Amino acid sequence: MNKIAEEINKYPQDYWDFKGITKSGIHNIGKYPATMVPDMQYQLLSVISKHLNNKNISLLDPFCGSGTTLVIAQELGINSVGIDINPYATLLSFVKTHQYNRADVCDAISTIKNNLEQESNFPIYDFVNIKKWFRDDIIKSLSQIRHCILLEKNQDIRKFFWICLSEVIFKFSNDRTSTFKLHVLPKEKIDLIEDRCIEYFIKIVNDNSAHLNYSNITSSNIICGDSNSTMKYKLKDEFNIICTSPPYGDNPTTVTYGQSSILFLKWIDNVDLSCSQELLKKYTTIDKISIGGEKRNIINTKNIKSLNEFLNKISLKKQSKVINFFEDYYVVLKSMRQCLSKNGYLIMTVGNRSVDAVRQPLDNITIEILEGLGLKMVSKFNRNILYKNSPLKLSLLKDKKTIKTIQKETIIIFTK
Numbered sequence: 086m087n088k089i090a091e092e093i094n095k096y097p098q099d100y101w102d103f104k105g106i107t108k109s110g111i112h113n114i115g116k117y118p119a120t121m122v123p124d125m126q127y128q129l130l131s132v133i134s135k136h137l138n139n140k141n142i143s144l145l146d147p148f149c150g151s152g153t154t155l156v157i158a159q160e161l162g163i164n165s166v167g168i169d170i171n172p173y174a175t176l177l178s179f180v181k182t183h184q185y186n187r188a189d190v191c192d193a194i195s196t197i198k199n200n201l202e203q204e205s206n207f208p209i210y211d212f213v214n215i216k217k218w219f220r221d222d223i224i225k226s227l228s229q230i231r232h233c234i235l236l237e238k239n240q241d242i243r244k245f246f247w248i249c250l251s252e253v254i255f256k257f258s259n260d261r262t263s264t265f266k267l268h269v270l271p272k273e274k275i276d277l278i279e280d281r282c283i284e285y286f287i288k289i290v291n292d293n294s295a296h297l298n299y300s301n302i303t304s305s306n307i308i309c310g311d312s313n314s315t316m317k318y319k320l321k322d323e324f325n326i327i328c329t330s331p332p333y334g335d336n337p338t339t340v341t342y343g344q345s346s347i348l349f350l351k352w353i354d355n356v357d358l359s360c361s362q363e364l365l366k367k368y369t370t371i372d373k374i375s376i377g378g379e380k381r382n383i384i385n386t387k388n389i390k391s392l393n394e395f396l397n398k399i400s401l402k403k404q405s406k407v408i409n410f411f412e413d414y415y416v417v418l419k420s421m422r423q424c425l426s427k428n429g430y431l432i433m434t435v436g437n438r439s440v441d442a443v444r445q446p447l448d449n450i451t452i453e454i455l456e457g458l459g460l461k462m463v464s465k466f467n468r469n470i471l472y473k474n475s476p477l478k479l480s481l482l483k484d485k486k487t488i489k490t491i492q493k494e495t496i497i498i499f500t501k
Contacts (some may be wrong), residue, residue, distance in 0.1 A: 152178030343371025
């Protein structure tokens with residue numbers, strides 16, 4: 086048996102649930118759905134890196150999201166590259182991994198506090214449908230904060246301020262934040278929102294600045310873009326570890342990562358975002374261009390037995406979306422295989438969502454694809470999802486029955 090498998094098998098079955106442990110420090114900065122469990126990532130990467138006979142370990146996360154894995158890699162002295170199609174995710178990952186100068190941050194905080202107290206002449210910000218999502222007085226307060234952020238000349242510090250602003254937007258918008266999709270609160274609840282935007286922004290800036298990286302010099306390169314084309318055409322090196330949690334299905338019907346962050350992105354100056362303005366024009370564009378968002382014919386996955394068995398259990402209408410997702414998923418996995426060094430390790434955390442009230446076996450489909458691509462499975466184990474920021478139930482069925490969302494995740498480890 087592989088030494089890594091041996092070590093993982095020593096842990097009790099419920100160890101990977103990390104019951105009673107919640108996110109803290111840098112991992113609490115920003116607002117992002119369905120984030121990874123830092124303690125689990127730390128333990129997994131500690132085990133893997135210990136058994137790699139290489140002092141200069143490199144890691145790739147092609148779906149880096151909020152940057153949890155990249156932060157853990159830094160803590161372990163591992164150089165990393167993170168990719169995500171969502172510009173808010175890459176902005177958040179940058180802020181979490183960038184090495185800041187403490188004195189510069191303190192000076193910038195002092196300056197922005199003074200500016201917020203003194204600046205009374207600022208433009209009221211506007212974008213399409215802004216008044217649907219924000220009350221007039223909230224727009225004025227957020228415009229004042231935005232104006233003062235733009236006065237900061239250091240771009241890296243501006244990026245930190247934008248993340249702090251995103252937390253203010255999350256708290257004071259008209260969006261019902263109990264789901265990831267945008268839904269306007271009822272008017273009586275909107276009327277109850279108390280405009281404390283500036284006061285709250287200052288609090289968030291103070292709280293978050295205490296957790297920034299001021300000492301770790303391990304490099305982390307964050308790339309905003311499509312993970313497949315980035316891996317295929319931009320990454321020249323091979324990685325000792327690829328550690329990621331991909332989407333569990335197409336974004337519009339699984340987790341709408343794009344929608345959950347679009348209100349933040351609308352307020353952030355485009356100079357500080359690594360994307361085109363076209364991406365932000367519509368509220369749904371990021372999710373539509375994400376994995377599974379485009380119409381695909383079944384080509385690469387037509388002989389995947391576990392996928393075909395699943396497709397036969399769901400309606401024709403739902404089959405097309407599933408096919409779109411797995412066709413994209415297949416080419417991403419193929420690119421990941423190409424980026425993995427010989428004897429390197431691929432760690433995947435996946436979950437089996439429901440389609441037509443039938444569990445989609447993403448774990449088994451992933452295993453079948455990766456084994457077909459010549460990778461060898463080292464270990465597979467499950468963990469209960471205790472703290473992931475997801476609703477327990479989703480109403481998806483026409484007869485209005487509720488079905489449970491994903492309660493467990495599967496961790497699969499492969500080697501090349």
